[in-house]
Amino acid sequence: MMLRKGPSTRLSRALGWSALVALALNVWWGLWLSPPAPSGKAAPPGIVEGQFVRMLYVHPAVATMAYVGFGVCALGSVAWLWPRTRSPRWDRLAVAGAEVGAVFCAATLVTGSIWGRASWGVWWTWDPRLTLTAILFALSLGYLALRRAVEDSRSRSVLSSVVALLMALTVIVDHYATSWFVSLHQGETLFKPDPSVYGWQLATMVLSFVAFGLLGAWLIVHRYRLEGLEERYEAQVFYSAIEARRAEGSAERASALVGSAAAETEGP
């Protein structure tokens, strides 16, 4: 059995280059083309003020990709648990989604903390949205630790799928935290009848969703393919060990046969 050299394909390379170009555009538009929002008394209510508006080009898109990652993980887990659709592919998708979700969740906490320091004056506050995101990150670390702790692949898939469903529930509560609870965190910016941003700011924010979406998709595809390669490598190592043991056994048997034949020929 031959293994491919790496997890990339022509399509995934195209996806990676698109993500890189979109991210570069996002930096250019976000830092140079997009003007700062009005601040002070000139700022209409509900609008992100001044230079802080530039955080809008990173933080919401990164947070959304964390949700997408955990959503992909939940989808893979449900499809794996459902007997009719059970396949190792779904489990690979689940772990890919969880890892990418965890990375974006960490980035969400970091960028959110920077934004919080700029707008609220503190790096952290016990707001429902922030607290739930921290809990979600801890859950994702637990999920990944659980996957590493279970050796049997079937048990690993079952146990981690159960934890993934709980993570998905937390994602839903986290998303609606600003609506359900009294929260300092800003509510919807884009998906409402009267968006809080417009013009270049709106365009850059939409671009950031495209850029981080492409990056997330590229990471998930690569992680998925890497998981498949790991499984094939493990299988190859296993079969090679069996072959080696067989060959060893055959050699021992052959030498034993030769030895006994020689003994019979020599006679008493």
Place this chain on the structure above:
Amino acid sequence: MWRDAVVVAGKDLRIEGRAKVSLNQVGPYALVVLLLFGFAFDQDRPLLVQAAPGLFWLAVLFSGLLAVQRSFSVESSDGAIDSLRLSRLEPAGIFLGKAAAVAAQLVLLEALLAAGVVVLFHSRLGGAGLLAASAALSTAGLAGAGVAYGALCIGLRARETLLPLLLAPVLAPVVLAATQAWRSALGLSGGDGWRWLALLGCFAAIYLAGGSIGFGALMEEA
């Protein structure tokens, strides 16, 4: 199912009654945690009174983790879990029985810790109805989630470290709601404690129902 639950709860409590691990180890550990909280707050009495509900529930959480680990270490030694699997007891009954046994130990721990909070932190207990109701629901939630995750981790190599990592984030909302309900009951906040009680009820119901449904599959894979 209920008869199976009574059988399993009785077995676990008899084992605890004979081994006295909760009495001799977990209880003293819980009191030591309270003492350490006192040192951490530099024995600032007004601050300790304010923080007492949160510290109480954190101490319950830490001690509860030990109780859950103990509940499953009993099953993992000498292959007892295999006997439990092969017995004709219903998985939901086993789950509820083990949860009831853990809950019974937690109730004793909470009584001990409440006394500790009154003596060490000079808290005054009040609002008995809300206090007792929120303690009952929190205990049910802690025991339900604890036993479900205990079953999930029973066959793992690193279960001692993995269980707290998996369980603590799941129990964080219970600790938060219980703390707020107790703050309201003790008159430390103006919030409506009964709303937190409803939230605690939701979590307890979700953990107990989810555990009852999924315990069989978790035991099979453990």
